[in-house]
Amino acid sequence: MNIKDKIIEFMREEAYKPLTFKELMNVLNPEGNLRKELIKTLNELEGEGKIIFTRSERYGLPEKMNLIIGTLEGHQKGYAFFRPDNKEIKDMFIPPGEMNGAMHGDRVIVKNTKLSEDMKSPEGKVIRIIERANTFIIGTYQKSRNFGFVVPDDKRISYDIFIPREDSNNAKNDTKVSVKITEWPEMRKNPEGKIVEVIGNIEDTKTHIEAILKEKKVRQFFTEDVIKEAIKVSSEEIREEEIKRRRDLRNLTIITIDGIDAKDLDDAVYVEKISDDKYKLGVHIADVTHYVKEDRKVDKEALKRATSIYLSDRVIPMLPKELSNGVCSLNPNEDKLTLSVEMIIDLDGKVVDFEIFESIIKSSYRMTYKDVSNILENNDEELINKYEKILPMLKEMEELSLILRKKREARGCIDFDFDETKIITDESGKAIDVTKYERRISNRIIEEFMLACNETVAENYYWLNMPFVYRIHEDPEDEKMYEFSKFVHNLGYTIKGSQDVHPRELQQLLEKVKGKKEETLVNTLMLRSLRKAVYSAECSNHFGLAATYYCHFTSPIRRYPDLQIHRIIKGQLNGRITEKEMDKLFERTALVAEQSSKLERIADEIERNTNKIKIAEFMSDKIGEEYEGVISGVTSFGVFVELDNTVEGLVHISNIIDDYYIYDNEKKELIGQNSRKVYKIGDVVNVKLKTVSIAKAEIDFVFI
CATH class of the missing domain: 1.10.10.10 (Winged helix-like DNA-binding domain superfamily/Winged helix DNA-binding domain)
Structure with missing residues (x-):
């Protein structure tokens, strides 16, 4: 000890x-x-x-002094919610007068000031600040004659930051800036700061994207020493002894299927029907660990990033492009080192046998989702002639994917079928179109193969009792599921056992609402009622997939957990993991899981927020245009309307002028007090674009 x-x-x-x-x-x-x-x-x-x-x-x-450790989640009105580290303790409301100079994101010690057991929202006061979260803040500079203020972009920070004139860094009015806090807030006194960087003019879309990346402390560029190391390892030839110790699969017709613009190809597949009732599925993943050695410069940088971030006009990669797009990417007709999982799968979708091994492959075709789907869905003659050699395998892939999908559905896997947004940009990065992202048969083939592979790997290493990084999705909170069950009951649906609910119940509900007006509403509220999936060093069920064992193994170019478990797998395959090494690995996997979960949440937020800005940019020159849309959300402050291309905007309640509308929280409807006219989710409406704010990423419609 x-x-x-x-x-x-x-x-x-x-x-x-x-x-x-x-x-x-x-x-x-x-x-x-x-x-x-x-x-x-x-x-x-x-x-x-x-x-x-x-x-x-x-x-x-x-805990022996009635004190609790945790993190504050601020609100623009000055109060905060305290989220304890100990998840068994309820969240706590912190009134503005009890913040004691703390700000959003700070780790603090809180004293419970209302101890009633049955209180829904206990209250507390901040006793001490352990760690400040916001040493630098991104915001808009408002200049006056002798001083200025920075208004934070993050509305959860309720203070404007006072800037003395000598610390303004010659920033102009209405520019986006980064400010360093020099004095923390006190009772009735704003924080004070110094502008350290002028990011750009708030009229420029790129300024807002850059501001988001800086606010989230995104590591956009690689240092010179990291790039040098990446160039060095990527230029090394594959040694003959390395090839000899691996299984040589270069004679197999292995293919990749990816998006047309993808440059980091980390998975390749092969399918063969080996008997009337069995298929062989080979999933071959780039052996990134051969090039990225633990605790070297590239590896340390990769762990700090933990994931690649995909923006509409570029990728901020986890690994330098020399690796991600070069030596590690499974480009066609090149010898590539891989970690392979070969599975024998029966007609029920059960993996009856499998093998995990190191390999070398030479991908035969670089296929795209579009081409494969056009072959299988549309019998495109030109493409069929072009890819005649692999046509039988593509058809077997389709057969196998449908078998795997049927098995997943039978066990109750929840499949949300939301329309994903695809933003098309020109060479300068400007958004020129917004469309629905097509999820076609080829996407589903790869999805099923990767899911099967990830489950197989996770289950194997669970029973080997190895340190590992699992992907888990905890059961939903009883309270949230009870509220969701109560809501869908108003729509005429029933969920059996809203406490300890089985995912199959939710899957069946999604099937029942498919194609109906309330489909989007039920999908959205169900998703909000579930917890977020995270990484964990402890194995636990994946509720959404209805899977007992699950991990992320298939994308080591863009996700660090995959990279980490590749190292563990290779260590185990080669008998290199000693008892002493096992102890280190248990600590390492816990660290990787925590870091990766945290940075994944940040990456998701960045992708979501930058997409909103790009969509606002696309709509900014369309003021006055009329559209047909569907009501996608109803709140006390207005109605959200989604257009066919997935663009969503708000009709604010102040712009609904034909009556006075009252919000019904139970039914999620706006009801006219006199006319009894109802606005509810799923209604088809006609709207006109009224205003667009790129800075706020807001789109406002009015009803026609």
């Missing part, structure tokens, strides 16, 4: 009462020869919020 655990365990003893440093020293280290180490450890534990150093200069555990 290390000294940190020893201290925490000692303080958890029932008889423990807060002790001074001297008293702790006498108990934990009576010889006094580890004084410096004990001071350092206590300071670290205090910094982590695991112990408290009181005003009477004594050390104790927060």
Whole structure:
């Protein structure tokens, strides 16, 4: 047991009462020869919020003093919600007067001021700030004669930042800036700051994209030493002894199927019907770990990024392009090192046998989703002639994918069929079109093959009792599922057992609403009622997939968890993992899971917010144009309308002038007080584009 655990365990003893440093020293280290180490450890534990150093200069555990550690989620009106680290403790409301200078995102110690057990929303006050989240803030500079203010982009930060004239960095009015906080807020006093960078004019779309990336601290560029290392490893030839120790699959007709613009091809597939009742499915994944060695410069940078970020006009990759688009990418007619999973699958979709091994392949065709779908769906003669050699395999791929899909549906996998948005940009990055992203048969083929592969790998390493990074999706919270069940009951649907609900119940509900007016509403509210999938070093069910074992194995070019488990798999295959190494790996997988989950959430938010800006840019020159749309959401402040191309805008309640409308929260409807006219989700409406704000990523319609 290390000294940190020893201290925490000692303080958890029932008889423990807060002790001074001297008293702790006498108990934990009576010889006094580890004084410096004990001071350092206590300071670290205090910094982590695991112990408290009181005003009477004594050390104790927060929970024994009615104190809780967690993170604040701010609101523009000045209050916040406190999210405890301990998930068993309820979230807490922090009134504006009890913030004690804390801001959104800060890690804090909170005292519960209302202890009633049955309170839906207990209240608290911030006692101490452990760690500041916002040392730099992105916002818009508002200039006056002798000073200025920066209005934060993040509305959860309720303060404007005061900027003395000498710290304005010659920023002009209405420019996007990055400001460093020099003085933190106090009672009735705004924070003070210094402008460290002028990002650009708020009229320019690129300024807002850049501001989002800076606000989220995205690592957009690779340092020179990382690029040098990437160039060096990517220029190395594959050694003959490396080829000899791998299984050589270069004689197989292995293909890749990706989007037409994709440059980082990390998965290739092969299917063969080996008997009347069995298929062989080979999934071959780029062996990125051969080039990216643990704790080298490229690897450390990759872990800091944890994921590639896909914007409408570019990719911010996890790995330098020399690796992601070059030596690691499974480009056609090139020898490539891979990690392969070969599965024998029966007509029920069951994997009856499998093998995981290191390999070398030479991809025969670089296929696109569009071409494969046109062959299988439309019998495109020109494409059929062009790809005549692989036509039988493509048909077998379709057969196998349908078998796998049927198996998943039978066990209750939830498949949300939302229309995804595709934004088309010109060479300068300007949005020139917005369309629906087509999810066709080829997309579903690859989806099914990757799911089968990920489940097979996860189950195998679970039973080997190896340290691993799993992809888990916890069961929904009873309270949220109860509210969702109550809502769909109003629409005439029933969910059996809203507590401990089985995913099959939700899947069947999605089938029932398919094609009906309420489909979008039910899909949206169901998704909001579920938890988010995360990475974990502990194996747990994946609720949405109705899977017992699941991981991400198939995209090591763009996801760090995949890269990490490739290392574990190769270590196990080659007998390199000792007991000592196992202990290290258990720590490593926990770190990778936490880091990857956190950065995945940030990447999702960036992609969502930048897409909104690009969509606003596309619509900005269409003021006054009329459209037919479908009501996609109803709130107390207005009606959201979605056009056929997935563009969504708001008809604000102040612009609905034919009556006074009241919001029915139970039915999610706006009802006219006099006319009894109803606006509800699924209604087809005609709208006119009234205003567009690229800066706020807002689109406003009015009803015609």
